[in-house]
Amino acid sequence: MASVELRNVTKRFGAFTAVQGVDLSIRDRELVVFVGPSGCGKSTLLRMIAGLESISAGELLIGGRPANQVAAANRGIAMVFQSYALYPHMTVRENMGFALRMLGTDRGEIERRVRAAAATLQLEGLLDRRPKELSGGQRQRVAIGRAITREPDVFLFDEPLSNLDAGLRAQMRVEIARLHRQLDTTMIYVTHDQVEAMTLAERIVVLNGGRIEQQGAPLELYERPANRFVAGFLGQPRMNFVPLGGTGGQVAPWLELLAPPGRAATLGVRPDGFEIHAAPSAGTVPAEVVLVEQLGNVSLIHLRIDGLPDLLTVEQRDKSDLRSGDTVQLQPQPRRSHVFDNSGARIDWS
Amino acid sequence: MAGRANPWTTGLFAALILLFTGGPVLLSLLGSLIPDRVLLDQGSSLFAEGLNFDGYRYVFTGELPRAYQAENANRAMISDAARQVPASLINSGIIALSAMVLNILLGAPAAFLFARYLFPGKKLSFLFLILSPLVPAVALVTPIYIMLQSMGLLGTRTGIILVHTARALPFTVLILSVFFRKMPAELFEAATLDHCSRFQAFWRIALPLALPSIGATGLFAFMLSYSEYMFAMVLSGDAGARPVSVVMAALARNTDVSWSLLNTAIFIAIVPTLVLVVLVWRFVVEGLLSGSVKG
Numbered sequence: 132m133a134s135v136e137l138r139n140v141t142k143r144f145g146a147f148t149a150v151q152g153v154d155l156s157i158r159d160r161e162l163v164v165f166v167g168p169s170g171c172g173k174s175t176l177l178r179m180i181a182g183l184e185s186i187s188a189g190e191l192l193i194g195g196r197p198a199n200q201v202a203a204a205n206r207g208i209a210m211v212f213q214s215y216a217l218y219p220h221m222t223v224r225e226n227m228g229f230a231l232r233m234l235g236t237d238r239g240e241i242e243r244r245v246r247a248a249a250a251t252l253q254l255e256g257l258l259d260r261r262p263k264e265l266s267g268g269q270r271q272r273v274a275i276g277r278a279i280t281r282e283p284d285v286f287l288f289d290e291p292l293s294n295l296d297a298g299l300r301a302q303m304r305v306e307i308a309r310l311h312r313q314l315d316t317t318m319i320y321v322t323h324d325q326v327e328a329m330t331l332a333e334r335i336v337v338l339n340g341g342r343i344e345q346q347g348a349p350l351e352l353y354e355r356p357a358n359r360f361v362a363g364f365l366g367q368p369r370m371n372f373v374p375l376g377g378t379g380g381q382v383a384p385w386l387e388l389l390a391p392p393g394r395a396a397t398l399g400v401r402p403d404g405f406e407i408h409a410a411p412s413a414g415t416v417p418a419e420v421v422l423v424e425q426l427g428n429v430s431l432i433h434l435r436i437d438g439l440p441d442l443l444t445v446e447q448r449d450k451s452d453l454r455s456g457d458t459v460q461l462q463p464q465p466r467r468s469h470v471f472d473n474s475g476a477r478i479d480w481s
Numbered sequence: 482m483a484g485r486a487n488p489w490t491t492g493l494f495a496a497l498i499l500l501f502t503g504g505p506v507l508l509s510l511l512g513s514l515i516p517d518r519v520l521l522d523q524g525s526s527l528f529a530e531g532l533n534f535d536g537y538r539y540v541f542t543g544e545l546p547r548a549y550q551a552e553n554a555n556r557a558m559i560s561d562a563a564r565q566v567p568a569s570l571i572n573s574g575i576i577a578l579s580a581m582v583l584n585i586l587l588g589a590p591a592a593f594l595f596a597r598y599l600f601p602g603k604k605l606s607f608l609f610l611i612l613s614p615l616v617p618a619v620a621l622v623t624p625i626y627i628m629l630q631s632m633g634l635l636g637t638r639t640g641i642i643l644v645h646t647a648r649a650l651p652f653t654v655l656i657l658s659v660f661f662r663k664m665p666a667e668l669f670e671a672a673t674l675d676h677c678s679r680f681q682a683f684w685r686i687a688l689p690l691a692l693p694s695i696g697a698t699g700l701f702a703f704m705l706s707y708s709e710y711m712f713a714m715v716l717s718g719d720a721g722a723r724p725v726s727v728v729m730a731a732l733a734r735n736t737d738v739s740w741s742l743l744n745t746a747i748f749i750a751i752v753p754t755l756v757l758v759v760l761v762w763r764f765v766v767e768g769l770l771s772g773s774v775k776g
Contacts, residue, residue: 183670204676216667220689230675277671 133194388414512744588653
């Protein structure tokens, strides 16, 4: 168990800067998720912590000790790779015990730890199989088991679930959360899937363009995104963005209703933050129903407001009676509306 | 797949290929078992006198075939070279196996480094290695002869082994480096985290996974050495270092040589490669297949 601290860490590949001046402090036993679109530097950051990439500038501390120059194997970390990276010519048992064997741990101890990890992950019956005889989910479990047997201070997960199908992914997500509680170790988890980030993380770090956009508890980020990027990245379906352009143009009634400060450039409302009315009233704007998606428990209604560049998505509980072509009156809930200035930064107002 | 090929066409092509590859082997086997008299007499049936192993007996024991003694014209037809075949087979075996082992020992680690690591001069040295087979072998005969002479290795198997190893090494490194490059990088990153040094990553991860390819390239190096003639001829001298390719050439150059004796020598020379192919090939193919069904 250990804390991980990054101080102004930068990674350059030639002229390209992948990670730029990242400051981050991860507490002992915390589960932190790095999330962001592809190419945002999240994997590079993880690989620098692992020691698989050198650090161009800045400082890395693991357990309070400088780790920049420490070899990857000696950092007290274990990593689970996206492709599992199991050794195809070794059995599950050999895969899981390999690191210990390389360290010269005695056979009894290796066997004990492998058995313990196998029990934790329900792999007992598979110890003598080779990776190619396992399903995707089982392979992923072996990859995690390989990390567990090393009893590392810090677990690193590099998009471990992205090769699994949706059902299995949800199941493994729960299992990883359970594992974190059981092992009580620092875990750093990289994903591009915001659902994984929201459900697993104690703290989410949103990265974009090699920088940290925002970090905090999942709901905190969801409810108070620091900028347009975070607001748009977290939440499914995506937040609706409406350009305000001074007086608001078509959506001027909303401006009167919400009364945001004058420098507000964009209004952001999540799909569940709208009210749909049949009759116009103060603060409503007419909108035309373009498409209704019935998902059973909720309905997604795509609406067009004249003069706005994008369709708006509104989520309603239960099934909807609306049909394409209908005209409705749309109104955002003030409590659930966010405004951003020209640079995309959040403006706090009420 | 857009439909299967016509089985008749497939069969025809298979038969043609078999005819061109297996046919000569079969002919030389047949030729070695039938006396010259019958072989050269168009009037009589091939099996008029049955099959006999006189040729083989002469090659291995020196006992003259009865047919030649009876005709009293055996001197020209019996070649001394045929008696050298067994010893030359041993020479060839030692030379080709050594070249094969050296190729694997030197080529596999080199290929691994070229495939997976950056080091100063990597591009240049790889280019040099890959382009070196483009130099015509004839142009190298004299310099290599002088080099081996100064090292005192003329007329020795060691000299030929070194030259054959060097000739096959570019191919070994090229083929194996392609294979090592195809292995996923994450496998070696995992090995790094699992306390493997570079050599251990090579020895414990890359090598076991590459065994089929190593078998195939080793076989290739063996064949290259076994069939190589020019350097073997120039460097082996007249002494006991002669490999089978040189002896076979000497035998074939003798225009008066008995056909059945020549065929005997040819068939004997083919046998070791056949055995090796059967032994190694199954392993190579099995390995390749098991590698292909991952998913």
